[in-house]
Amino acid sequence: MPENFEIAHIWVFWLLPLPFLIYWLLPPLRLKSASLSMPNFGKVQEYTGEKPRSSAMIKRRNFFSFTILTLIWICLLGALSSPQLVADPEMKVKTSRNFLVVADISFSMAQKDWVDNGQKVRRWDGVKSVMHEFISKREGDRMGLIFFGSSAYIQAPFTPDLVTVDAMLEEADVGMAGQMTNIGKAIVKGIEMFDQDTIKTKVMLLLTDGIDAGTEILPLDAADMAKKDSIMVYTIGIGDPNSGSSDLDEKTLVEISEMTNAQYFRAIDTERLNEIYDELNRLEPIEYEEEEFKPKTLLFYYPLAVALFLAIFQSLILSIYKVFHQFKNKNNND
Template identity: 65%
Template sequence: MPDNFHIAFPWALALLPLPLLVYWLLPSLRMRSAALLLPTYHKAVEYTKQKPRKSAFVKRRGFFSWLILLVIWVMLVAAMTNPQLVGKPEMKVKTSRSFLIVADISFSMAKTDWQIDGKKARRWDAVKDVMHDFIMQRQGDRMGLVFFGSNAYIQAPFTPDLLTVDQMLEEADVGMAGQMTHIGKAINKGLEMFENDTIKSKVMLLLTDGIDAGDGIQPLDAAGMALKDSVMIYTLGIGTPGHSGSDLDERTLEQIAEMTGGQYFLAKDENRLKEIYSELDKLEPMEYEEAQNKPITMLYPYPLAVAMALALLSTLIAVLVSVIKVIRERNETYA
């Protein structure tokens, strides 16, 4: 018997001996009725030479008939127990965290030093190409988007609708937030989004290829505020430190991640960026919970169908035997 087999009403099995109790305890039903004598009754007696009886002859049921009735009753009781196949509860993704992507779209992200499918591409286009897959794999997270340059603005508020977040990402382009890089402002704007958020687990992914412009709120001060608000920040540097044309401030990004309990990553090309997103999936895995409704397959129609089929079959056989008997007696009478 499979492990997922379940009987909903096992108490119904107590009805199995009921026919025997009725047979043993209740007296036989006896009914008296007046006999009908036909005008040719005595002639029929003389013709058939059978001795008249005071009562009708009732033929006892044979073993086969009792066996059919027993099987029908067992099948009916089996149907009443409501047997079921209870499947394992399906695991569904639990809304576990608010995941905010804070991405740099300053002018430096327009550099064409990355590649997509072997062709030169802007850093921002390569980042978007990989980030699309990353977003769609975060089923269960409430995701939001903040883009920054000289200023920071909210592109997508927190929502579980990842298709919308993905579309909003696609619509963003380099230069929409200005040409400078203000990391402190970006973190602060992200914290504003987290203020009214009710989910306790709050994660921010800060992505930039530059160095903070130095005016306004400082990146480490903003990181300190994030620590107080229990916001974990993963920082992701784009480019090659020390290479000509690169202004990436790895030290600041490392300090931001360290202060908030996150981790710093360096992406020198698109392949490394894909690896980083895979590492992020492991660091912030999806959480699952059991669904309340378990898939149940009802099995009672099968024993019920067997009982009905046997009852119908036994009735048809009884009628057929009676018809054959009548035909045989008629033939013998006129023989």
């Protein structure tokens, strides 16, 4: 991820001339000290005609110390200005939709006519393998899971935890919800789940390989209820209706999807189901929003460390100079 160098508080550098202004504008610090008593000072004054006046010892400017202190001040201001590396804003997945998978696990899903990598497997095993990948790609959606046969059961309530949804999918198997295919009841169960949630955008994905065998509520009546609740029901027909082993009712599935402003897809093998999921991702794309927080790497400790190093360096040099000067004076006195 590219990062840009920025200074958070550039105004801090307006304080750069502050020490010099203080030095020039404030009066010098005056300290009183004991004076040397000189005998016959009055006679000397009368003899020379000079009037006594106050005096002070003025230390000479040390160019080395002046330079080091200036550098330390600049480094301290650099630290206070908060230099930092700022990365581009990250795109955050926006959770704004309930996505419900309603999967048929009636006995017909156990037929071994599904082609996966050139081999024939059970319809449910083939569908499940593709659904794992589809669920993992729905990051940002709150997903739910309903399995149905003769009855419909909630396997996973709406949750952003896709790992849990995926695990629930893996645990399910054919026949757990009964032998028959009750599409109308499955849609109604999904509507009940949506009614218990506050998110307005509602998408249902219905997968089935059979014809509705329920008597309590017809699929189209259930679809009409879904339409009134603004639920889009995408339908996927599993298997080939032209084959002798399929009871797929494409006409009903098409009408369900059209009534709810969605689409119908037919999946006859793993490759086609993958294509359908890709198309579904385009129809119902995951929404992103720009994260207000930008990843930042603070760098203030670098100029702060330089200022500390210069302060220690100056103190060390002055100490060495003082020791050397004392040693030199001692040698001169000897």
